């Protein structure tokens with residue numbers, strides 16, 4: 298295993314699933330996933346993840362492959378598309394979606410916390426509503442930083458912890474919610490985790506007027522992998 302891109306320790310924050318090695322298999326959630334009301338609402342933001350895609354691209358936790366048709370439409374030039382998805386029921390559906398989208402996808406059974414690729418392998422990594430679900434979000438982010446080439450982009454679309462009573466409600470609901478929704482946590486501080494990571498510079502972070510409690514707020518954004526030696530891409534975005 299390669300060293301993480303930064304020297305940060307792993308898995309110390311909230312919302313981490315203590316049992317990282319449990320099987321990930323949710324047949325009912327996989328069957329229902331594409332019928333959920335969020336699907337059409339997320340369309341424009343999936344386009345954001347897929348804009349002008351070229352080079353080597355990795356999607357982490359691709360689920361049923363809902364993002365694939367957007368990737369095919371957003372492709373600009375030579376695109377080599379890779380995806381990982383640990384749930385076999387999701388992955389089976391993703392195979393069909395890749396075919397429908399006419400997108401060649403190198404789809405692997407792997408987890409975001411342990412990506413089966415060398416350092417600096419990708420120009421773009423994207424995640425769509427995945428960091429709510431991964432078992433160890435800190436470890437997953439380290440892996441994203443490791444496999445991205447310097448200057449490469451991490452594009453994300455995630456629902457995150459809210460404020461005040463809504464945050465309290467999310468914390469209360471999460472244990473039940475996670476059982477019904479394939480392990481999804483409502484109350485993760487995903488944006489803070491992302492923007493404070495020293496491997497990344499913030500290009501863009503935007504809170505969307507989208508979603509209803511408890512699956513709100515939804516945030517999309519782009520981080521750029523810093524070059525070695527601390528040289529950074531300017532443009533610190535704001536959140537909120």
Ligand SMILES: C[S@@+](CC[C@H](N)C(=O)[O-])C[C@H]1O[C@@H](n2cnc3c(N)ncnc32)[C@H](O)[C@@H]1O
Nearest residue numbers: 358359360363384387408409425426430431432
């Ligand atoms: C809410 S679904 C999102 C699916 C897809 N990204 C989308 O945009 O619709 C979350 C996905 O993360 C996957 N997942 C769960 N644990 C994971 C892990 N450790 N690494 C990568 N993906 C994981 C789940 O199997 C599920 O397919």
